[in-house]
Amino acid sequence: MPEFKGVSPYSQIPFQYSLHIEHEDGRLEHKEFLSLDGVDPREEISKRLVEDIPSNVTVLAYNMGFEKGVIRKLANLFEQYSHGLMAIHDNCKDLMIPFQNKDYYHPNMKGSYSIKYVLPSLVPEFENAYKELDLIHNGGEAMEAFANLSKIEDVKLKQRYRDSLLEYCKLDTLAMVKVLEKLKECVR
Structure with a gap:
């Protein structure tokens, strides 16, 4: 049974995001959002996305179809956020495309263009990043x-899980930053 009103069974509910923002001066800024447990996160995540992502920038995602659908x-x-969200x-733009099209290939990718293969192939120091x-x-x-999360009563354990969720999501977007850096090096 769906947890929130207006949600069908097996619907994907966005509850978290991580952004690594590269400014024109090369400075990298990290922003993140993780919903409170037990609360429908959809309106708050919509609001925060529109606040955190300017409407005139390129947004890179890996396998962007999922993100665009959400x-x-x-x-x-949420009509009040519709314009910003549609921007x-x-x-x-999809960072997966150069790998999917085989514009870039490394034997360590083993025929896959999954980020889990692409990342350690391009950035070997990240090989064990997810395992660690x-x-x-x-x-x-x-x-x-x-x-x-809402079932965990131990406050310290709940915070450890929240911290781990943030850490995992941050690594995912940092991985894209590192992959993009390597691609830029290849075309210089």
Whole structure:
């Protein structure tokens, strides 16, 4: 049974994001959002995305179809954020494309263009980055952990899971920054 009103079974509910923002001067800024557990996060995440992402910038995602679908659904749900969300949607570019099209290939990718293969191939120092995280090592674990947060009564353990969710999501976007840096080096 869905946890929130107006949600069908197995609907994907966005509850978290991480942004690494590269400014014109090369400075990198990190912004993140993680919803409180037990609360429908969709309106707050919509509001925060529009606040955190200017409408005139390129937004890079890896396998952007998922992100664009979620943003489109949020835009349809919340008219007050629709314009800003659709600007984000329309400005999305997919960092996966050069790998999917085999414009860049490394034998360590083993025929895959999954970020889990691309990242260590381009940035070897990140080879064990996901394995070295505390409690969350992949997207499935992140979804499961967030779904169970409201059931955790131990305050310290709950905070450890929240910190781990933030750490995992931050690593995902930092990975894209590092991959983009390597691609830029290749074309210089």
